[in-house]
Amino acid sequence: MHPSRLVVLAFLGVVAIGTALLSMPFVVADGKPTSFSDALFTATSAVTVTGLATLDTQTHWNVYGHWVIALLIQIGGFGIVGFATLLGYLIDGRVSVHNRLSATTEASAAGGVDVKRLILSIVKMTLFFELLLFVFLFVRFMVEYDYSLTKSLGHGAFHAISAFNNAGFALYSDSLMSFARDGWIIVPIFVGAFMGSLGFPVLSEAWDRIKHKTRLLFGRNVGFMPMQWSLNSRIILWSSxxxxxxxxxxxGLLEWNNPKTLGPLDPLNKLLDSIFAAIMPRTAGFNAQDITAMHPSTWLGMDLLMFIGGGSASTAGGIKIGTAVVLAYIVFTEIRGETAVNIGNRRLPRSIQRQALTIVGLTATLAAVAILILRWTTQYSLDKIIFDVLSAVCTVGLSTGVTMDMPDWSEVMFSILMFVGRVGPVSMATALALRKIKRHFEYPRERPLIG
Incomplete structure (x- = not known):
């Protein structure tokens, strides 16, 4: 089976199991079964680490439902990072996963990296950041808010999992708006979400470099470490x-004096909430301010952030930072009249350029079709529709209120958008990178008019 198909089938299987579990009455607060469309939507949102919800996460689900959602988030987040990282190594030719992923003869990779060790590294790094975030939240809930031990453990663990995996699910009806003045909650959440948005390759390289520097300080023998960071890490870190x-x-400029959002806060909390609002559209989907009360101009800026998203091989959504940067350099190169696309002191292969254009084109087309359908069939304003559709396609989780009021058929459509938006770019990039068709002839060249 082609690796891209394996990714799709694996995530479909997890979504199906999650839908079945969330349809059961024992996970619901009032003991009544959840409708199929709502269960499907919630399961898809959790597995794709989106965070959109048609039901109130705090009141509709009981503690068992909350842990099912947390488990789906953890599986989905790890699966996304794990699959994307493995497929990245496969494409790059750095590790052979022929037997494990049945990549057939299309994968011309030689051995190099132990897949089991790679997966174990991802698990360790995920658990490390989640545990660190959990400790901060647990102590704060316990000390400042007088939560019981059980509630502090549960809320700390749930939000740590949701934040690092960029899921955006919260155990409060207003997301994190009630903590808008509490930097001890807001800061760990957005730092955890930001770290999760960088991606395993970047975090792994950073960790290797920290270990290398530490060993040098203590005079231990160390291996070779290039002075320059990899191109992928440089792109993601600087662009982020x-x-x-x-x-x-x-x-901050648009909402600073808005009495319904940042207006009532002191300058420090305004700054923290502005940072929070800048990070969340690219990744997690939590909100510390009422999204519906923000200016439409603020929504427009968030639309762009959602579309760009975070780093590749991360739990963040969007077309990914690497794709956006490659597109920007393609335009810059064309304006300068150069023949090769160079980033720093590295030249980009033409195949990467075509893949970036394809991903952006297909993602934009998918969003445009969904926007047109909702505009024709509903009474929502266009700016709200664009915001919520991009939030679903780019697996962000923020909403202007459209998601909670959608009819059942729209819930199914949004479930498809979230699934394709999350799994599609990974499988599509893999299929494009591994698909090589050799032609034994070429057609004559002819230049159509452009512009």
Whole structure:
């Protein structure tokens, strides 16, 4: 089986199991079965680590339902990172997973990295960040909010899993709005979500470099470590920093005096909530301010952040930072009249350029079709429809209120959008990278008019 098909089938299986579990009455607070469309929507949202919900997570589900959702988030988040990382190594030719993923003869990879060790590293890194975030939240809930031991453990673990996996599910009806003035909750949440959005390859390289520097300080023999970071890590780290800064400034300027959002807060909390609002559209989907009360201009900026998303091989959504940066450099190269696309001191293969264009084109087309359907069949305003559709396609989880009021058929459509938006880019990138068709002839060249 082709690796891209394996990814789709694996996630479909988890969604099916999650839908069945969430349809059971024992996971619901009032003991009544949940409708198929709502169970499917919630399971898909959890597995794709989106965070959109048609039901109130706090009141509809009981503690068993909350743990089912948390388990689906953990499986979905790990599966996304694990599959994307493995397929990335497969494409890059750095590890042979022929027998494990049945990649057939299309994968011309030589051995190099132990797949089991790679998976174990992903597990360790995931648990490390989740445990660190859990400790912060557990202590804060216990000390400041007088939660019981059981409630502190449960809420700390759930939100740690949801934040690092960029899921956006919260055990509060208003997401995290009740903590808008509590930096001890807001800061760990957005830091955890930001770290999860970088992706395992970046975190792994950073960890290797920290270990290398530490061993050098203690005079131990160390192996070779390149002075320059990999191109992927440089793109994601610098671009993430730029997006956070620009997003913070944008949201802060537009919402600073809005009496329904940042207006009542002191300057420090305004700044923290602006950073929070800049990070969440790219990744997690939590909100510390009422999204429906924000200016439509703020929504437009968030639309762009949602579309870009986070790093590849991460739990973040969107077309991914790498794709956006490659597109920007393609345009820059064409404007300068150069023949090769260079980023820093590295030249990009033409295949990468075509893959980036394909992913953006297909993602934009999928979103545009969904927007047109909802505009024709519902009474919602266009800006709200665009926001919620992009939130679903880019697996963010923020909403202007459209999601909670949708009819059943729209819930199914949004479930498809979330699934395709999450699994589609991974499987599509894999299929494009591994698919090589050799032609034994070429057609004559002719240049059509452009522009």
């Amino acid at each position: 920093l730029v997006l956070v800064v620009l997003g913070t400034v944008y949201v």
